Amino acid sequence: MSNLLMSLNLHQHGLLRSIFPTKHPDGMVQIPSGQFQMGGTQKTNEQPIHAVEIGSFWMDIKPVTVGQFRKFVAATQHPTPTWGHISVDSPTDDHPIIYVNWFDAIAYAEWAGKRLPTEAEWEYAARDGLEKCPVRNGDAANFYGQKRMTNVGGEYPPNGYGLYDMAGNVWEWCLDAYANDAYPSDKRVNPVVLPDCELDLKRLLATNAPRVVRGGSWNNYALAMRVAFRAYQPPEQFYDYNGFRCVMDIET
Numbered sequence: 001m002s003n004l005l006m007s008l009n010l011h012q013h014g015l016l017r018s019i020f021p022t023k024h025p026d027g028m029v030q031i032p033s034g035q036f037q038m039g040g041t042q043k044t045n046e047q048p049i050h051a052v053e054i055g056s057f058w059m060d061i062k063p064v065t066v067g068q069f070r071k072f073v074a075a076t077q078h079p080t081p082t083w084g085h086i087s088v089d090s091p092t093d094d095h096p097i098i099y100v101n102w103f104d105a106i107a108y109a110e111w112a113g114k115r116l117p118t119e120a121e122w123e124y125a126a127r128d129g130l131e132k133c134p135v136r137n138g139d140a141a142n143f144y145g146q147k148r149m150t151n152v153g154g155e156y157p158p159n160g161y162g163l164y165d166m167a168g169n170v171w172e173w174c175l176d177a178y179a180n181d182a183y184p185s186d187k188r189v190n191p192v193v194l195p196d197c198e199l200d201l202k203r204l205l206a207t208n209a210p211r212v213v214r215g216g217s218w219n220n221y222a223l224a225m226r227v228a229f230r231a232y233q234p235p236e237q238f239y240d241y242n243g244f245r246c247v248m249d250i251e252t
Contacts, residue, residue: 030058063243066096078107089241104238143225151165166227171217174213
C-alpha cells in the first residue's frame with residue numbers, strides 16, 4: 001500500500017459525528033458484526049482477497065431519495081441542485097437523488113446524524129453474509145438496458161439483509177479515498193482508507209482525492225454489478241447515476 005494511505009478506525013479518530021440510537025432508526029436495518037473475505041479475482045484492484053472484520057452498524061435500506069434531499073436543502077440552504085436535470089432520470093420524490101457529488105453526500109449525512117459507509121462496510125453489507133455473490137440478472141437489478149433510468153427502492157428484490165439496490169440503480173459514494181493498491185494481504189478490522197492529509201473533518205472536507213463508488217448503476221453493464229467491483233470518481237463530480245446511502249454506528 002502507498003505510504004500516503006493508511007487504514008484507520010473511524011471510532012478511534014472521531015472523523016465524523018455518529019449518533020447511537022436507542023431504538024431502530026426509521027428506514028434502516030441493522031447489519032450484524034462479522035468477518036468476510038473482501039475482494040475478488042477479476043480485476044487487479046480487487047486483489048488480494050483478504051480477511052476483514054466489521055462491527056455491527058445501521059444502514060439505510062434504500063438510497064437517499066429526492067424527497068429526503070429536498071428536506072435537507074430546505075433546512076440547511078445547501079446549494080440547490082438542478083431539480084430539472086434530476087427529474088429526467090429520477091422523476092419523483094421516491095426515486096434516488098442523483099447529480100450529487102461526494103461533498104453533497106457528506107453534508108447530507110452530517111445533517112442527518114449519519115455518515116457515509118466505508119468501502120469495507122459497503123461490500124460486507126452487499127454480500128449479505130455470502131462469501132460469493134453472483135452478478136444479478138435482469139430480474140434482480142437495474143443495469144444498462146433495463147429501465148434506462150433510476151428505480152424507486154423496492155422495485156427489485158432486497159438482499160439477505162433487507163437492503164435494496166446494492167447492485168444497480170445508482171453508484172453509491174463511500175467515505176474512502178480510492179487507491180488501486182488499497183488492499184493488504186493481512187486481516188483488517190473496520191478499515192477505512194484515507195490520505196494522511198484527511199485525518200480530521202476540516203481537512204477531509206477540503207480533499208481533492210478521488211473517492212470510491214460502489215454498486216454499479218442503471219447506466220452500467222452487468223460487470224459493474226459484481227459485489228467486489230471497485231470504481232472511483234473525483235469528489236466534485238456529479239452524474240445522472242451518482243447517489244448514496246448512509247450508515248450509523250451502533251454503541252458497543
